[in-house]
Amino acid sequence: MIRNGALFDSAHLWILDLDGVVYRGKERQPYARELILHLRSLGRAVRFLTNKAAHSRDEYSRLLTSMGIPTTPEDVMTSGYATALYLASEGATGKTVYRIGESGLDRELESIGVRVLKDEDSPEDNIDYVVVGMDRQFNYEKLARAQKAILNGAQFIATNEDPTLPIENGAVLPGAGCMVAAVRTATSAEPKVIGKPETYSIEKVFESVGASPEESVIIGDRLDTDILAGNRAGAHTVLVLTGVTTREQAESAVGDMKPDRIVETLGELM
Numbered sequence: 001m002i003r004n005g006a007l008f009d010s011a012h013l014w015i016l017d018l019d020g021v022v023y024r025g026k027e028r029q030p031y032a033r034e035l036i037l038h039l040r041s042l043g044r045a046v047r048f049l050t051n052k053a054a055h056s057r058d059e060y061s062r063l064l065t066s067m068g069i070p071t072t073p074e075d076v077m078t079s080g081y082a083t084a085l086y087l088a089s090e091g092a093t094g095k096t097v098y099r100i101g102e103s104g105l106d107r108e109l110e111s112i113g114v115r116v117l118k119d120e121d122s123p124e125d126n127i128d129y130v131v132v133g134m135d136r137q138f139n140y141e142k143l144a145r146a147q148k149a150i151l152n153g154a155q156f157i158a159t160n161e162d163p164t165l166p167i168e169n170g171a172v173l174p175g176a177g178c179m180v181a182a183v184r185t186a187t188s189a190e191p192k193v194i195g196k197p198e199t200y201s202i203e204k205v206f207e208s209v210g211a212s213p214e215e216s217v218i219i220g221d222r223l224d225t226d227i228l229a230g231n232r233a234g235a236h237t238v239l240v241l242t243g244v245t246t247r248e249q250a251e252s253a254v255g256d257m258k259p260d261r262i263v264e265t266l267g268e269l270m
């Protein structure tokens, strides 16, 4: 187990998942604000990393600020923004993207200068990329458009593959992974996955802060996304039990899903 002293000494960058860690539904989690303000007062970099792509970084920064945690868009990494960074690195500026997703994803994609073909735009043949994320208006026509573009040679990219979307009172809704699975089935193509448990989005956070994995800690509430991504990326991993994982599940995790540390609440880290 890593003790607080060692963790605070070695970790310059603290990456926090949002849902289940900083808040749950509309409620701030116990000690989230206190820990974040404490880390900032020690001069540590605090960043937020969410697999959700439906909202933009701007929207998350406003939400966090309204919860008493002053945050800028630069403090936030979403799988949608990471997808935009990936596309930029692929030289996608000026190219055409068809997306299954919501307005927050559009804003991030458009911010790097790709042309986002929307559902109301007439179908066209020259689509370079199909980006698939959470879409609460998902339907057969969108699936057919994505299928056609990928079969015609467009690159298939998934913002994330979360099977479920946790909501209040422990209930869940279908997550982005359901739309990705539909497109995968329709095309027999494998997507490039950007969000956790893949390491792309977390590596982009390391890069933006200039921190190495060894001097970074990721705090999450899911073993199969947050902890797996953190371990794969070489960071310290902390599982907090205020989200979707029980102590029993956390303690029986093996391999790359095993967190370095399990805490009941964020207060234990202070």
Ligand SMILES: [Mg+2]
Binding pocket: 017, 018, 019, 020, 021, 220, 221, 222, 243
């Ligand atoms: Mg979470």
